[in-house]
Amino acid sequence: MKASTPLDHGWTLRLDPRGHRPEQAADALVDEGVPARVPGCAHTDLLAAGLIPDPYLGRNEEEVAWVGRADWTYRTTLTGGSGGGHERADLVFDGLDTVAEVRIGGRVLGRTRNMHRAYRFDATQALAAGGDVPLEVAFTSAYEEAEAVRARLGPRPNAYPEPFNFVRKMASSFGWDWGPTLVTAGIWRQARLERWSLARLAEVRPEVTVAEDGTGRVRVRIAVERTAGGAARTLRASVRVAGVEATARLQPGSDAATICVEVPDVALWWPRGYGEQPLYDCEVTLGTDDTEEVALDSWERRVGFRTVVLDTAEDAEGSAFTLRVNGQPVFARGVNWIPDDTLVSRVDAARYRRRLAQAAKAGVNLVRVWGGGIYESEDFYDACDEAGLLVWQDFLFACAAYPEEEPLRTEVEAEARENVVRLMPHPSLVLWNGNNENLWGFRDWGWAEELNGASWGEGYYLDLLPRVVAEADPTRPYWAGSPWSGSPERHPNNPRHGTTHSWEVWNRLDYAAYREDVPRFMAEFGWQAPPAYATLRRALGEDQLAPDSPDMLHHQKAADGNGKLARGLAPHFGAPVGFDAWHYLTQLNQARAVATGIEHWRAHWPVCAGTVLWQLNDCWPVTSWAAIDGAEREKPLYHELRRLYADRLLSLTVRDGRLALAVVNDAPTPWEGRARVRRLDAKGGEAAAYEPEFTVAARAVGLVELPAALTELGDPAREFLVAEADGLRALHFAVADKEFVSPAGEVRTEVVETAEGADVTVTAHTLVRDLLLQADRLAPTAKADRGLVTLLPGESVTYRVSGWDGTGAVDAALWWVDKARSAAG
Template sequence: MTLDIPATLIAPVRRDLHSGWSLTAASGPAPQTFALPDAVPAAVPGCVHTDLLAAGLIPDPYLDDNEALLAWIGLVDWTYATSFEWVPDAHERHDLVFDGLDTVATVRLNGQVVLESANQHRSFRVDVRALLVEGANTLEVAFRSPIRYANAQSLELGARPRPYPLPYEAIRKSASNFGWDWGIATYTSGIWRPVRLESWSVARIAEARFAAAPTSAGGRVDIDIDIERADAATTPLTVVASLGGSSVSAQVVGDTASVAVEAADVERWWPVGHGDQPLYEASVSLRSDDGVRDETTRRVGFRTVEWNTTPDAEGTPFTLVVNGRPIFVKGVNWIPDDALPVRVDRARYERRLRQAVAANLNLVRVWGGGIYESEDFYELCDELGLLTWQDFLFACAAYPEEEPLRSEIEAEARQQIPRLAVHPSLVLLTGNNENLWGFEDWGWKTSLDGKTWGAYYYHELFPNLVAELAPHVPYSPGSPFSPGGEHPNAEPHGTMHLWEQWNRLDYPTYRDQRPRFVAEFGWQGPPAWSTLVRSVSDAPLTPESPGMIVHQKAMEGNVKLTHGLLPHFRMPADMESWHWAMQLNQANAVRFALEHFRSWAPHTMGAVVWQLNDCWPVTSWAAIDGDERLKPLWHALKIAFAPRVVSVQPRGEGLAAVLSNDTADEWSGMLSVRRLTFDGAALASVDVPFAVEAWGAVTIALDAAVTTPSDAAAEVLVVDAGERGFWFYAEPRDSALAAASLSFQTTPVEGGTEVRVSAATLVRDLSLLVDKVDPAAYTEQGLVTLLPGEAATFLVRHPAEASAEEFTSERVVRTANDLVAR
């Protein structure tokens, strides 16, 4: 029998429970020096760190060595508490819903335990109708120390190999929250995503799985719906799906229903750079005879996607094909944008992702040691045309396959797969980051001594769940991975990670590799100058001063920076020049690699740089630092991933020009090839006709009579097809590159200053480090090489007034010449 419920109460009532929270330290080593009060006002969603910061009780963990000073937070048990008023209504069910608890929590309502949770990566729903009382209700969430819990679980499950001391593999919590080689250890606790009370009757949509695909007549959305009923009621239910002006209905049989709706007037969704990103609202409602019980709406895009892994004569490709078109992937790896992820809102996601688009990127890989990002992230990727590759959250460690982790991992995957699969930007789900590789090469087989390590998840659980819940989404067991069963990091097959160049070799050895797809590689560099001096207060500030070492997490990071610089530049004597040298070398290393990889398309069909962003101020592989500032590496990405690129590459015994055309139009004309002295005098030249088809590339062998230098230290080859490529015959430190001779003209413009720089000499990698003038200033032009007599214009955006002359000072205007000329 169905209750007689007023029409206004037919649909669920959702009430956020975000106000009135307080935070207390329940037990653990809270130092007396911090003088914590009995209770602190708490923000929900939030975390302990943000609450203590807001109350002025702790210093900024990102400054100096405050990370060590605040490590005690992760050893403390913390309790959140609030109360809320409740008045009974005619609804049958009242559910307490947590979208995210970080991490090990006991939830009590009116003193009664209603939930025990131990997974940051999933949501929880509890029927609390029997415990609610009219009037005031108390809600308490007690968190256990994540460090103590992980250590205890490691003892229960058995130690597993991992790269860092604490057993992050024993707890379902962001691995990098325990620290990484670019990340601060914060050990957060808190109600990190929304919490609410949902009241409903008869039935609700427990899950709706949307799959959109183009058809010959337009587009089709298939929707599979799981229903939850309030009790054992058998009220007849119908689902109605709508898309554009079309709608169809189907009866609910048992607790499930499936429905498909089609629309004729829809267009294809394309990755950025390949077309537009039209999105359409598709909805499904659950209805009984007396009205709509529940409704879910999603934005969908219509495209096809596959990864071509059909073996060929040279191995196994890994080529993304969208709407039938092979796509050269211009990618970056993404880590949590803040080590306190609750601080990342939609506006911040949008700033970062727009910076990615501005750097000519088309894919973001969400790395397995972080988090499943919020809906805002994926919605923005849909809107911007940024493809997403999502790792399941496993990274660089052996993971136990026993309980309680086994069930938790399945539960989180069952929630996350349908949530992510609706997004047209999602083109790949991947089982893990580097765990298949680790099992083969990192000594795990010996140290595991027969213990489980995660193979069940990657090879059985996840592919089966993807096939069940989102069969339209491609899946790969890991990154790196070889589809044919070869070594997971085999160069001729599938995806590859390249770290020997940074760790042991030098970046010119990237040319020794011809992978099919590069999913990780990178080079370190310090953050922007204003970010560095804001976060490190060392006096004097040196590359090895205490705060600099705290903000350098990589093993022997500074040693590798030095060894990576000296083959190319001399070591500067002053700190600001050291900072510029390391930033420039980072940019040069990655640009060198990207131009090489791109030159081998279609053999190599993608490169995913480690990494786009940072989570705090640190020396790292990021192109955008922890204060959201662009590093020279960002300019290198923008240049190397431009729609049309010319590079000079060694081929056989000689040199070749490679023209890459990532546009819908043919690119044709005359290729100018000139060998010049550094002072601009022409030594040899030739013009070569060329034509590059849309989305194609052409390799043009260059005449040795033009390309062979007579004085390698003082000559440059310039190849120009409207876009230019340069070939320098000697490393900068071994060349005759003279001090840069520059003149400037500045013009105020709306929102900033236009700086025109004219060169009287050959100038390499001209950049303006404008944040030294105003921390909010930036320019999207950088790493410009000018021949004698040429000029370049930089648009400097800065909200505050500044003297134009400041943007042309020697501290701000930097070149590669600065690191060569004696």
């Protein structure tokens, strides 16, 4: 049986004296080094040793930039010998970041140049003599590799000044418009020593399908590697799923087999909100005919039975982009996912589950793994399988022209094949996507002229990657990129076809412009806001809490980001005075902008088949488009997503120039009820009312026409509409907040201690728009169960706050529009 020994202790990290040594590096880093943690990276080890400051605080990112320019060596000691009589000893690294040379006893075993691949080196001879054998993994700076490849192949355009498109490394570690520049190096995933004999499983590819009669089929393609002692042996491979087993024999000279298992009447795996997520153990065992009781190697994963089709049929509106799971069309309530920490080795299984549980709680049913990050660990996809979160997986190309020549092309193909095979057992994975914005960039960003005929990645997206998916994972659809209209004959960001990205609105327009288009699938859109108050206070310090302070601006990576925030506020609120008002209003504006888009697009299902918010999460404390900040705190946008992505949603929408009530029902049962729509005066008087009945089928949208006597406001500066049904509410104000005339907000608060913290009940004496309790202002550990709430006169809301003892005044933590407007110019 194969024996596996983790190599997770006894490591040291030191500067490579033969490589580049920055001036900031201490002598001790060359002589003795520091203890190293594996998995990890140079940054995390130097942090643990107290040799660099936390790069997420203040402007420390600039102070640690030298780390990414240095060459680093990891060292440990292995125990040589036969290791229990095994024929072969392999060093296995699930991830090396990025350009490395692996040496045992001074002998070079191999070299690497790809963060996104695993590596296996035959160390048998190097360990044969026994005793203590030194192991070294020497890393060359990714900058050096990228700059050398660029010099050899010629420049290529990209959206940022760093050379990330010349090395197969996480692109966003070179910085992004939401992330720091922390160019890491290290053994970032598990390392181990594997000893084995006769044969091992080199590759396992389970293709999981469902027949029309409900039979689940698992066709497992296996490849084996043999030792000299196993070359003449007949091998036996078996596959077991749900109590059903099938076996194949591999005769001498054969290193591959296909084994099929059929499981009758399987329970189908569904996206969350559409059904359950049953998972079945799939076990593959390798042995020999003459040693049936002893397994040479084994492989086990959980699989789910479901079908997935990408519907791109042409219709009167253009061509669709609709995911169908088990034949059921799904409206994708999605979020984009970036690496949850720039120092990615710090993200463990518990953190993945926390973040994905937050996504599911917000009503999300699809997570897009964005192409500038990483192929996430098994823990991520396991959590998605269990929660019913569909996964759209980008191949790792983003916002740049990528050379198609060597040494990159071979790496790209090997990386793609390995990760397709690694991830294909997961039922949550429903789409492979070729790239992020590169087809669009070539068309609209001036790349064609700059490239002057040089390769830029088109061959990857339209040839290599679809071939890899078709050969290795034919059960899933592939799409060439996002945005992509499905044809080179059409503009890649054509909203009538395929996937669309909407960034013109954030960059140049008011968010009301979201209502001007009905895309077939909105794959990226978003609006910025700063992180939570407690997150900023820790990252910047009290003296830097100002929109334009040096540290605040350092934690704003978007081009003219604060200018766009200000221009987004101006038409609605004017210019806020003071940090607190600015902080509240920018967070409110983010939630309102996203709500404007999602309410509009959901009301146009099935023409629009999905919205994927940019973005769910952050990788450090930063002003960004995220709903959850880099300290894991939920912004008001997160709580607004819970309303927007609920199964049922009410919205007041304009159709054909008239206001109507959209009744969105993404539940599995019809929605029958009576709505109450009122026109109210800001002082609380009712000017008109209408109570229509409605019936909306499951997974459908209904439009309720409203009479002109209700919707024609007598004085738009004082009157507004409220629609309610089954505990849900929609509001419509015809003018901007700064033009709306209402009494100064008056509230009464009551605090009651509870076992988990305290309940804060707020009662409104007047109209109170977008009331927010910023719980982290009460205590850094405090968390409220809800976000923005609009109260009519006499209404109350209770915020349940955990992590706070209920002591102290709550006034400074409570904000609403009129309170913030009083500080506006």
